[in-house]
Amino acid sequence: xxxxxxxxxxxxxxxxxxxxxxxxxxxxxxxxxxxxxxxxxxxxxxxxxxxxxxxxxxxxxxxxxxxxxxxxxxxxxxxxxxxxxxxxxxxxxxxxxxxxxxxxxxxxxxxxxxxxxxxxxxxxxxxxxxxxxxxxxxxxxxxxxxxxxxxxxxxxxxxxxxxxxxxxxxxxxxxxxxxxxxxxxxxxxxxxxxxxxxxxxxxxxxxxxxxxxxxxxxxxxxxxxxxxxxxxxxxxxxxxxxxxxxxxxxxxxxxxxxxxxxxxxxxxxxxxxxxxxxxxxxxxxxxxxxxxxxxxxxxxxxxxxxxxxxxxxxxxxxxxxxxxxxxxxxxxxxxxxxxxxxxxxxxxxxxxxxxxxxxx
Numbered sequence: 001x002x003x004x005x006x007x008x009x010x011x012x013x014x015x016x017x018x019x020x021x022x023x024x025x026x027x028x029x030x031x032x033x034x035x036x037x038x039x040x041x042x043x044x045x046x047x048x049x050x051x052x053x054x055x056x057x058x059x060x061x062x063x064x065x066x067x068x069x070x071x072x073x074x075x076x077x078x079x080x081x082x083x084x085x086x087x088x089x090x091x092x093x094x095x096x097x098x099x100x101x102x103x104x105x106x107x108x109x110x111x112x113x114x115x116x117x118x119x120x121x122x123x124x125x126x127x128x129x130x131x132x133x134x135x136x137x138x139x140x141x142x143x144x145x146x147x148x149x150x151x152x153x154x155x156x157x158x159x160x161x162x163x164x165x166x167x168x169x170x171x172x173x174x175x176x177x178x179x180x181x182x183x184x185x186x187x188x189x190x191x192x193x194x195x196x197x198x199x200x201x202x203x204x205x206x207x208x209x210x211x212x213x214x215x216x217x218x219x220x221x222x223x224x225x226x227x228x229x230x231x232x233x234x235x236x237x238x239x240x241x242x243x244x245x246x247x248x249x250x251x252x253x254x255x256x257x258x259x260x261x262x263x264x265x266x267x268x269x270x271x272x273x274x275x276x277x278x279x280x281x282x283x284x285x286x287x288x289x290x291x292x293x294x295x296x297x298x299x300x301x302x303x304x305x306x307x308x309x310x311x312x313x314x315x316x317x318x319x320x321x322x323x324x325x326x327x328x329x330x331x332x333x334x335x336x337x338x339x340x341x342x343x344x345x346x347x348x349x350x351x352x353x354x355x356x357x358x359x360x
Contacts, residue, residue: 008328009038010218010282011210012149015252016046016180016200017224018298019078022306023286024051024222025071026313032064034321037328041214043152043165043206045199046180048222050074050134052151053143053171060146075306077137081129082301086110089300099305101296102237111296114184126187130180135173144169152209154199155179158188163202165209200248207255211279218328223285225249230291241294256281260336282327283334284320286312 014024028051031037044052051071058070087106089099101107113122143151146168153166155178166175178189178196188195199206210219225248233242259279266278289312297305324333 007036008218008325009040009216010220010328011041011214011216012039012043012052013205013207013210013219013221014042014044014048014051015204015222015224015248016044016048016198017248018047019301019306020224020290020293020298020309021047021051022075022078022309023224023289023313023316024048025075026310026315027222027284027317028055028071028313029068029310030314030317030321032068035064036325039149040216041150041152041210043154043203043210044179045154045203045205047224048205049153049176049179049199050138052149052153053138053140053176056146056149056151057139057142059149060142074137075310076303077133079301079303079306081133085129085301087299089302094304099297099300099302099308100294101300102294104296107296107299119183119185119187123187128177128186131173131177134176138173138176140172143171150214152206152213153179154203154206155181155189155191155196156199156202158183158195158197161202163199163206164194164196165203165206167209167213201251203251203255204248205252207252207259211259211277217277218280218282220282220284221252221334223249223252223283224290226287226290227253227285228287237294241296244295256336257340260340263336279332280328280330281332281334281336282320282324284316286316289316 012028014021024047031039032055039055042052042055044050054070054074055067058067060066062069085106087101087104087110089101090103090105092098093100093103119126151168151171153171153175154163155166155175156162157164166179174189174191177186178191179199181187181189181197183197188197190196204225205221207219207221210216225245227245227249229242229245233239259281263278327333
């Protein structure tokens with residue numbers, strides 16, 4: 001039976017991944033609906049950052065139900081805006097339930113065009129429909145007034161290659177656009193005289209703000225870029241797709257490795273956990289759900305696809321809550337040692353008690 005008051009506190013780390021962020025929407029919707037978890041902080045990149053600020057706005061206005069309504073309205077607006085995009089799925093793909101856009105004439109045209117010309121050449125006026133969408137749907141005064149959850153948004157500094165993390169009260173349309181700025185599609189976003197690209201290159205999502213700047217020790221990562229591909233990529237498109245996934249998981253893997261080493265140091269040296277914060281790690285991942293999708297589907301914002309991802313996200317969160325809720329506040333339910341011991345075994349494989357990384 002769902003309890004009315006939250007009994008456990010978590011931080012959330014939300015990956016970016018274009019329209020695949022609708023899967024994260026489903027996860028967030030189920031967590032908010034459950035009512036037993038209080039969200040202390042959210043670190044998000046790109047689509048994860050958008051989910052984070054939309055949730056914060058809704059939560060500030062109307063609590064959990066306000067956050068759910070705000071997220072639903074945002075993703076509906078995303079889909080409505082996509083109706084006018086020149087990048088559309090083919091009628092055959094729609095009939096067969098294939099959400100990838102790799103046969104879409106519009107997608108193929110723009111993909112080849114962006115390999116030949118930069119956004120400064122193709123779009124000198126820097127027209128960005130996504131900026132207009134975020135500006136019209138997110139009230140950043142509400143976001144910056146939200147005390148909990150604390151929001152952290154990551155972008156990549158083009159000049160020095162370092163991550164910059166933005167938080168309240170300095171979140172804005174520009175910081176979100178910086179976090180979502182794919183350099184082949186958009187001009188770099190300038191903030192305080194510095195240029196920024198997508199935060200996924202350096203922190204997807206960044207974990208250190210949640211470790212350093214919140215008191216919560218239970219960190220739940222929502223991963224929407226598959227860690228594992230069972231089939232070896234052989235075609236040019238398959239290789240590019242896999243490179244995209246590896247690139248956008250690389251920073252997360254580095255952060256998880258650092259946390260694993262910290263765990264070992266604490267155990268070996270008997271360090272005070274009050275000072276070195278032995279984090280409890282939890283993972284909600286969609287490796288299986290996304291196996292049939294490639295990177296082109298990240299630009300597919302048709303409502304049927306958004307709804308499909310949302311339902312998959314809710315189902316993932318439902319299963320994760322059933323299998324791992326009791327471990328929150330007690331232990332990690334994701335086995336970092338198992339992840340790094342055998343890089344060929346799928347994350348959350350048979351050695352763990354659930355597909356989402358539950359460990360006894």
